[in-house]
Amino acid sequence: MMISLIKTVVGSVAALGAHGQQHGLLHSHFRVLTAGLKTLEIPPDYSDVVLPEKPKLKFLNKVPNFKKARKEMKKLWDIQGPAKAANTFTSGQYAIVAMGGGYLKWGHLEMIRLTISRKMDSRTTFARWRINAPYKPITRKGLGQRMGGGKGAIDHYVTPVRFGRLIVEVGGKVELGEVEHILIEVAKKLPFPAKVMSRESLEVFQKTQADMEANNQNPWTFKRIVEGNMLGIRKVLSPFDLKNHGRFTGKFYNPGRV
Amino acid sequence: MAATLCGKLLPKKGWLPLTQSIRHGSKAVTRHRKPMHFLKQKLMAVTEYIPPKRGPPPGAYRPQTPVSQEQESPFTRMLKRDLAAVFQDCKMVAVVQNNGSTSEDMLMLKNRLHKHGIKVKFFPNEVKRSFIRGSIYSNMAPLFIGPTVLLVSEEPKAKEMLSTLRVSPQMVLLGACIDGTLLSVQGVANYARLSKLAVVQGELAGGLSAPASLTANLMRRHPAHLTALLRQYVEQQGKEA
Numbered sequence: 112m113m114i115s116l117i118k119t120v121v122g123s124v125a126a127l128g129a130h131g132q133q134h135g136l137l138h139s140h141f142r143v144l145t146a147g148l149k150t151l152e153i154p155p156d157y158s159d160v161v162l163p164e165k166p167k168l169k170f171l172n173k174v175p176n177f178k179k180a181r182k183e184m185k186k187l188w189d190i191q192g193p194a195k196a197a198n199t200f201t202s203g204q205y206a207i208v209a210m211g212g213g214y215l216k217w218g219h220l221e222m223i224r225l226t227i228s229r230k231m232d233s234r235t236t237f238a239r240w241r242i243n244a245p246y247k248p249i250t251r252k253g254l255g256q257r258m259g260g261g262k263g264a265i266d267h268y269v270t271p272v273r274f275g276r277l278i279v280e281v282g283g284k285v286e287l288g289e290v291e292h293i294l295i296e297v298a299k300k301l302p303f304p305a306k307v308m309s310r311e312s313l314e315v316f317q318k319t320q321a322d323m324e325a326n327n328q329n330p331w332t333f334k335r336i337v338e339g340n341m342l343g344i345r346k347v348l349s350p351f352d353l354k355n356h357g358r359f360t361g362k363f364y365n366p367g368r369v
Numbered sequence: 370m371a372a373t374l375c376g377k378l379l380p381k382k383g384w385l386p387l388t389q390s391i392r393h394g395s396k397a398v399t400r401h402r403k404p405m406h407f408l409k410q411k412l413m414a415v416t417e418y419i420p421p422k423r424g425p426p427p428g429a430y431r432p433q434t435p436v437s438q439e440q441e442s443p444f445t446r447m448l449k450r451d452l453a454a455v456f457q458d459c460k461m462v463a464v465v466q467n468n469g470s471t472s473e474d475m476l477m478l479k480n481r482l483h484k485h486g487i488k489v490k491f492f493p494n495e496v497k498r499s500f501i502r503g504s505i506y507s508n509m510a511p512l513f514i515g516p517t518v519l520l521v522s523e524e525p526k527a528k529e530m531l532s533t534l535r536v537s538p539q540m541v542l543l544g545a546c547i548d549g550t551l552l553s554v555q556g557v558a559n560y561a562r563l564s565k566l567a568v569v570q571g572e573l574a575g576g577l578s579a580p581a582s583l584t585a586n587l588m589r590r591h592p593a594h595l596t597a598l599l600r601q602y603v604e605q606q607g608k609e610a
Binding site: 147148188212328331332337344351360361362363 | 403442
């Protein structure tokens with residue numbers, strides 16, 4: 112069968128050669144390749160990437176295991192302001208970065224874990240948590256109870272997240288385009304606004320903020336006015352505005368502020 | 370009361386106020402965006418970011434000094450090297466425009482030309498132009514417009530090339546550089562019509578040695594013939610005078 116195939120091919124080529132441009136049906140109308148200067152991008156080299164043994168996200172407990180569960184104060188300041196911990200990349204290439212403050216409950220964490228573990232290819236990618244399992248107890252009073260009668264019982268636990276904190280890191284032998292749609296899907300479902308960033312884009316984000324601070328043409332900055340308490344403005348501002356320089360209001364982030 | 374109580378605990382350090390007001394109302398961190406105090410709104414408006422003035426867009430003003438060529442890719446450099454080698458080795462470099470020739474036509478053409486030792490070279494026009502600009506062949510620049518192809522050969526074989534190109538309808542000769550001389554289409558045709566160098570040399574040699582051979586012939590004949598010729602020559606001279 113192969114030999115007959117080869118014979119027909121050779122026959123057609125010979126026919127072409129013999130008759131030249133007479134044959135209409137057997138004409139090869141492929142264009143003559145002209146010289147060009149197009150150079151293609153070199154694909155990335157993943158030879159130095161080491162994949163860990165357990166690429167999928169670890170299961171996080173709903174309740175931390177201590178013998179005596181203590182009720183805690185609200186401490187809403189753990190949502191406020193920028194993140195100091197876990198705001199840079201460690202092992203991965205791409206991450207979900209929080210663009211606001213909020214609490215992550217166990218349900219959110221399960222959603223993240225299941226979505227990412229289901230959608231990613233465990234042979235080429237790995238994912239890592241950058242947040243702790245829920246440890247902050249949130250109390251709730253029973254339905255229909257009146258004010259008073261002590262603090263409510265612990266209802267559930269949450270993880271506080273500040274602006275700029277990485278939630279999940281993904282890495283491996285992949286490019287952003289392969290992983291982006293999974294992370295965006297997860298980022299949309301989080302209780303605070305979140306963005307998918309790569310190492311480079313996070314650097315760019317930080318750099319633009321630094322550049323804005325450096326080349327601001329406005330001689331009046333929030334920081335300058337508040338630190339000098341000009342016009343007695345601190346009467347209407349909170350002590351956190353001293354630290355945050357007007358970039359944060361409560362748990363929200365105000366973009367474009369310097 | 371607080372002052373008297375703490376009098377011993379904090380001696381001479383500071384003082385605690387008699388009344389301490391507890392802030393009530395919504396907390397600092399709320400689920401909704403808290404309405405800002407009007408003065409804070411004013412402060413936020415005053416302290417907005419003002420970006421630096423943008424300069425003119427990049428292509429607006431032409432720079433005073435001509436901007437030197439920016440990075441040539443290694444591929445371009447390699448192609449230029451090849452082109453330089455082609456120009457160095459080959460005496461004839463013809464520029465031909467090919468308008469939609471199929472791969473089959475190209476194959477036939479290459480085959481025919483190969484029999485005469487002519488090669489078909491493909492180079493991007495940009496590379497050709499940038500190479501030509503810096504070399505002695507700078508006047509060839511107007512030839513490299515459109516889909517052009519170089520036909521090169523070590524020996525200038527214009528006649529064979531013209532005959533081959535006459536057969537293929539899509540190839541149009543634009544010009545050629547033969548032996549360092551730029552020729553137009555007419556010039557190439559004239560060059561093709563020239564006879565071979567050996568033949569011309571033979572003719573020249575023959576022409577130079579013609580008087581000598583004539584005198585040698587005269588000397589070989591009978592001296593009476595020579596005297597008769599001389600007498601006739603003198604008579605003619607006399608008549609003219």
